[in-house]
Amino acid sequence: MNMLERLYQIICERRDAPRLDSYTSHLLARGEDQILKKIGEEAIEIIVAAKGQGDQRLVEEIADLTYHLLVLLALRGLRPADIEAELARRHLQRQKEDEAPTSGVAD
Numbered sequence: 001m002n003m004l005e006r007l008y009q010i011i012c013e014r015r016d017a018p019r020l021d022s023y024t025s026h027l028l029a030r031g032e033d034q035i036l037k038k039i040g041e042e043a044i045e046i047i048v049a050a051k052g053q054g055d056q057r058l059v060e061e062i063a064d065l066t067y068h069l070l071v072l073l074a075l076r077g078l079r080p081a082d083i084e085a086e087l088a089r090r091h092l093q094r095q096k097e098d099e100a101p102t103s104g105v106a107d
């Protein structure tokens with residue numbers, strides 16, 4: 001299991017068995033609007049970091065956004081595999097388009 005899957009699993013555990021000492025449990029209890037607000041804030045922090053705070057800061061902000069996106073998925077009963085499936089679907093679609101014979105007149 002990779003770290004994203006492990007983190008998602010822990011977030012689901014916090015959703016299903018809330019803990020008083022858990023930021024994740026508190027965030028989930030505050031509801032979807034608060035999670036969406038955090039996602040917006042983290043996205044802006046990524047832009048600020050990319051525009052002049054260095055690669056380490058950028059990585060940290062992308063990790064923050066990733067964590068909050070996983071919390072949103074868990075709240076909605078979605079899974080990281082749903083995102084992978086959508087990306088795979090797009091990739092296969094693009095491959096098919098690239099492989100399809102071009103219409104038009106042969107020379």
Ligand SMILES: N=c1c2ncn([C@@H]3O[C@H](COP(=O)(O)OP(=O)(O)OP(=O)(O)O)[C@@H](O)[C@H]3O)c2ncn1[C@@H]1O[C@H](COP(=O)(O)O)[C@@H](O)[C@H]1O
Binds near residue numbers: 011027
């Ligand atoms: N990966 C994360 C993670 N990334 C970011 N954050 C939290 O996200 C918050 C974002 O920081 P901000 O300053 O924007 O927000 P804040 O002022 O602390 O809080 P808000 O009131 O704004 O929500 C911080 O409190 C971080 O600790 C995370 N909190 C938890 N995890 C992981 O989630 C799992 C469960 O941890 P608990 O939530 O502690 O149970 C563990 O694997 C943790 O490592």
